[in-house]
Amino acid sequence: MGKSRLLDQQTLIMNNAIALLDCNNFYASCERVFDASVRRKPVVVLSNNDGCVIARSEEAKQIGVTMGSPLFKVESLLDEQDAAVFSSNYALYGDMSFRVMNLLESFTPEIEVYSIDEAFLSLEPRKKSLETLGHSIREKIYKWTGIPVSIGIAETKVLAKIANKRAKKAELKEHGVLNLYHSDKTEAILKDTLIGDIWGIGYRSGLKLKANNILTAWALRETDNRLIRRLLTVTGARIALELRGIKCLPFEFVQTKKHNITCSRSFGQTVADYESLKEATLYFLTRACEKLRKHNLAANAVTVLLSTDRFRPVPAPYSNTATYSSTYPTDSNQEIQHWALKTLERIYKPHYEYRRAGIILSGLVPAEKLTKRMFDDERFEQQHKLMKAMDEINRKFGKDTVRFGGVKTEGDWKMKQARKSPGYTTNWNELLTVY
Numbered sequence: 372m373g374k375s376r377l378l379d380q381q382t383l384i385m386n387n388a389i390a391l392l393d394c395n396n397f398y399a400s401c402e403r404v405f406d407a408s409v410r411r412k413p414v415v416v417l418s419n420n421d422g423c424v425i426a427r428s429e430e431a432k433q434i435g436v437t438m439g440s441p442l443f444k445v446e447s448l449l450d451e452q453d454a455a456v457f458s459s460n461y462a463l464y465g466d467m468s469f470r471v472m473n474l475l476e477s478f479t480p481e482i483e484v485y486s487i488d489e490a491f492l493s494l495e496p497r498k499k500s501l502e503t504l505g506h507s508i509r510e511k512i513y514k515w516t517g518i519p520v521s522i523g524i525a526e527t528k529v530l531a532k533i534a535n536k537r538a539k540k541a542e543l544k545e546h547g548v549l550n551l552y553h554s555d556k557t558e559a560i561l562k563d564t565l566i567g568d569i570w571g572i573g574y575r576s577g578l579k580l581k582a583n584n585i586l587t588a589w590a591l592r593e594t595d596n597r598l599i600r601r602l603l604t605v606t607g608a609r610i611a612l613e614l615r616g617i618k619c620l621p622f623e624f625v626q627t628k629k630h631n632i633t634c635s636r637s638f639g640q641t642v643a644d645y646e647s648l649k650e651a652t653l654y655f656l657t658r659a660c661e662k663l664r665k666h667n668l669a670a671n672a673v674t675v676l677l678s679t680d681r682f683r684p685v686p687a688p689y690s691n692t693a694t695y696s697s698t699y700p701t702d703s704n705q706e707i708q709h710w711a712l713k714t715l716e717r718i719y720k721p722h723y724e725y726r727r728a729g730i731i732l733s734g735l736v737p738a739e740k741l742t743k744r745m746f747d748d749e750r751f752e753q754q755h756k757l758m759k760a761m762d763e764i765n766r767k768f769g770k771d772t773v774r775f776g777g778v779k780t781e782g783d784w785k786m787k788q789a790r791k792s793p794g795y796t797t798n799w800n801e802l803l804t805v806y
């Protein structure tokens with residue numbers, strides 16, 4: 372009895388439809404939510420240090436701004452077209468992403484957050500059509516967060532990706548939501564999908580398939596298993612099965628376990644003195660430790676990274692990393708700061724102009740399962756409580772309201788972000804004012 376129920380549940384999941392939800396032009400859309408003056412203009416978002424374009428609104432795509440273009444190359448075009456240009460505001464995007472993902476939970480508990488702006492949902496094929504459900508998800512997200520999304524639905528992840536790509540095209544009638552779950556449209560759409568556009572088929576596999584005259588998703592789906600196994604890796608063979616509607620890629624309800632936490636940035640200007648590098652390192656460390664505690668983890672190793680400018684190293688290229696590991700994992704800034712500074716001293720060389728630094732926390736374990744320490748256990752407990760209290764205050768009153776003595780929030784090492792929008796949703800001081 373127990374066994375057959377388990378089997379039933381498995382069959383149910385096997386029969387479930389997979390929806391892929393993807394936020395349209397996510398970063399650009401986030402900027403638009405809070406700034407009505409840019410709703411009709413082309414919008415672009417820049418990478419760290421305002422270097423190149425990493426997100427574009429539909430209008431920006433239409434005037435010919437390409438992904439990844441350096442700002443200086445498109446600046447005059449953007450000016451001419453009265454475009455809005457933003458530095459990246461990751462606090463805003465992270466928070467908006469969290470809101471979108473949270474709303475999804477009202478539709479199904481089975482969600483795999485795939486990236487900041489994408490999630491897979493496992494949906495029971497029900498009486499009410501999947502397409503109607505797709506539209507209600509889309510409308511609710513738009514109404515509650517202001518973010519436009521596209522939804523593709525099918526039997527497998529790979530097919531859902533293809534459906535999603537199609538649903539993104541504004542000129543098609545299935546704009547917004549496309550349901551290919553046991554649909555007779557699938558064949559035509561797969562015939563219209565080139566090998567290079569299939570999720571999971573890499574460049575090299577693509578070449579091999581093309582050399583064998585397998586040019587579309589439909590052709591790959593129809594290819595004999597033995598030939599597929601000869602041409603592709605195991606992963607490639609799974610993709611081909613997914614195109615036939617057979618689920619081969621796992622659905623991961625729980626986010627994959629974190630192995631490390633990294634915080635590493637390029638500086639706004641190069642810095643040479645130890646004090647500035649120490650400030651930068653402690654600042655990155657503060658951010659990484661916050662993340663560590665947010666996930667209820669502790670770390671037993673810290674790696675410090677340093678490097679000169681990749682393109683203009685002064686006086687010569689130099690980069691180095693070193694790791695400090697401890698017997699006892701911790702989640703206390705005080706302890707990790709101590710480790711990090713010891714490590715920084717080991718790799719710092721004077722007279723170099725550094726462009727980048729960073730830290731990585733690793734050896735992560737759940738914070739509640741820490742082994743008792745032979746010495747110092749009481750002191751660690753106190754620090755642990757202090758950190759929790761500091762996080763709580765900073766969460767309420769804004770980043771760095773309370774911080775440790777050595778931690779500075781400004782310096783030459785800070786990123787250039789001349790055009791950053793306010794932290795509308797994450798900072799009380801930058802809330803939107805309505806007149």
Ligand SMILES: [Mg+2]
Nearest residue numbers: 393394396488
């Ligand atoms: Mg997207």
